[in-house]
Amino acid sequence: MEAVGSGQLAKDTPMVPVFAEDAAVARPLYVVAADALDDFLAAQPDTVREWLTGSGFAAALGDLRLIPGAGGVVAAVVGYGNAAARARTRFALAKAVGLPAGAWRLEGELTQAQRDEIALGWLLAQYRFDRYRRVKASEATLVLPEGCDGARLLAMAAGEYLTRDLINTPAQDMGPDQLEAAFVALATRFGARAKVVKGDALLEQNFPMIHAVGRASPREPRLLELHWGNAGPSLTLVGKGVCFDTGGLNIKTAGMLLMKKDMGGAATVMGLAQMIMQLGLPIRLRVIVAAVENVIAGNALKPKDILTSRKGLTVEINDTDAEGRLVLGDALALATETPVDVLISMATLTGAARTALGPDLAPYYTDDTEMAAALESGAAQSFDPVWRLPFHTPYEHIIEPGIADLDNAPGWGFAGSVTAALFLRRFADHPRYMHFDIYGHTPADAPARPKGGVGQGARAILAGLPAMLGL
Template sequence: MLQHVVDATAAAVDLIAVGKSEFDAWAAVQPAHVRVWAQANGFTGEGGQVCPVPNVDGSLSLVLVGAPDADDPWGWAALPAKLPAGVFRIAQPMTARAASWAVAGWALATYSFGRYKSRPGKTWPRLVWPEAADRGWVERVVEATALVRDLINTPAADMGPAELAAAAEALAARHGATVRVVVGDGLLAENYPAIHAVGRAAAVHRQPRLVDLVWGDENAPRVTLVGKGVCFDSGGLDLKPSGAMKLMKKDMGGAAHVLGLASMVMAAGLPVRLRVLVAAVENAVSGDAMRPLDVLSTRKGLTVEVGNTDAEGRLVLADALCEASAENPALLIDMATLTGAARTALGTEVPALFTNDDDLAADLAAASEVQADPLWRLPLYRPYRRMLDSKVADLNNVSDGPYAGAITAALFLQEFVGPGIPWAHFDVMAWNTASRPGRPDGGEAMALRALYAVIAKRFGG
């Protein structure tokens, strides 16, 4: 996507943003042919309008665009789809924030997942870097978002546990991190029984695994990211209906998110000891699948009754969160496509945030506003913990009732987080159900910009 952003060139065509309220005054001082052409084409400065203006010889002289709303960071992202191939330059001076967002929106708008296309895609127009843009921020945001989108958009046949681990290894190689992968029965040997139980029903070449990536100075503050990597979720023996199963290639979206966030942290060289734990499994159906009302062991020693085999994500996260807590990190984040209840409460575009730390919640809320990266805090309402009680085990992985599903899932995870550790759990959709400027339908990164901003603020030195 960043190949569609270039350094300054004399061949660039000016993009001139004109607002509706200022159009008449602007038009009055323009050359006659520009004014007449704009009026003839109905250009009024309305947001979203695009009006190419030719020279007398028919070549492109400039492009008038309806000035984006100053409060809309995605305002420039609609342009790439409306412009012809070529190189363009925003003519007006811009603040650093506006310039950075203009480039990021432009680049993200040119994203397409073409891995399986036999024909080349659209030839996108290119934008000249505005002088004020923060190139480092733009590059981190665009590259991380592309990584998240690509991983989620890849079909499950080509993005199983092994391929997800390989993606983590490739990311580590680019940034000088180390990766260790525990596979198959090795999970039992190293006491990750819940991850093994969820993934053991899959084919031999899709064995479950725990991916453990480490980067940074071992004496720096520890920031640990945990991702749900269910590469396909059939629902297990509590089989999903076809409509609910269709999008389950995206059930490794939490893992994709923590890898994307890790790429931002490492690219920026933040002074932290970063650890990324990804529980990569396929929730399949076979004779070895876990059954409803089985009782599973976990790394923490707590036993879990399986009230529903389709609530498997919290099981693999339980082992990973227990391991993450062993190092008592300064910040622990987990990300998962965990519950439909969170989508019912907040819709598909707003991730649900749960945290045990009010200061962390405030920081994330503030960063969400600045970064135009929506999220919303839901409560860890402790009295609902009773809904996870089991008669035969320490707890059940689901409640028997239809209510508060996102909250009870978060409370389940909290059982495996060490005391006193600042922790945040993100329940994300990881998918755009429809296209918007800069955000095409398909896999999507959510809350990454806000999370990175908080990590950079807290540990940036």
């Protein structure tokens, strides 16, 4: 374990999810729906039936019972509830990851989608953030259920683990330097090409808004870029990497406690990139991350400053706490300077998105209905809920202040996520562009999602890519 404040990556070897290898010795984990309980009990030996009925087992969703036998626990039964209960809770059976040590195999009448959800939930529930304290890991493993694509499930879980590690690490150990190190390490692991532009070189290479947001920090702002794959359709992912956000001179009066997660967009596109590269998808992948800290110093960006962006658009700064759209603006301008088939940005951008949809549902924007349909299908397949919000063009005038081309924080009081998305669309200027305004944090422990950093939308995108890119 690295010492606190070491400035190193969280782990020399990233934690990786696994399935059980020795299926021959796996004990059964019976999954029993409420409407199938009577038939299940009738098929059991008297001792098992009496044990389950005597303990009050009613097949409620997630209710786990261990079955004793000679030499210890010989099996387990977990309730699968009814359809209404299952619709209310994703990954409800992930609590079974607390089973006794050893290999377990699923038994029960399950659809393929149900087996996929249980297997993915099991993997995600194994995640532990153990950089600063010892956390007991589960010693129970699951045999890959029948019909499941193990490579795909493991890639999704591994990408999610990376995202969670990055978001969970506090800013003292996950500033622009460490985010760069993690980014380069990811590129190296998969044989990708990485490029870094930082400090005053940002001005020399025309990234003025990234430089302006991050210049007040002693940890230099930077642009990170990764290229992977030499053939196939092209996908560019752009992530907001604000490693900590004080709000700048418009200092946050509330909500600063969670601002280590303001690089959640960067963490999520990096996790998605890992999934893509681990699976070897036949595409050309480009990842762009703007990594900065938004802090206070004498040279900090000031309210009413006017910046000239990489794209040439001028931006009046009406709130230094609306910095994410500034760094993304330069990054998106770079992304569209070369041809790309699909462009996606991800950012923890607005509180308005949280107010509208809460912490669990990831809002996204696109003008391309086919991309939206592909994403919605992918979200259902990968148990990764999303919700489409509109690029409402009649609101364009709200982000035009008169003194400059654009206003970074119009203070209108309405549709804050929509106006932020419209701001970004000016820089993306691409017909097949999709933007996610994510939260990146689970506020309380939930099945397969412990309190803390979490990826949103990445699995949905991964599942939707074949349709988006014509694979």
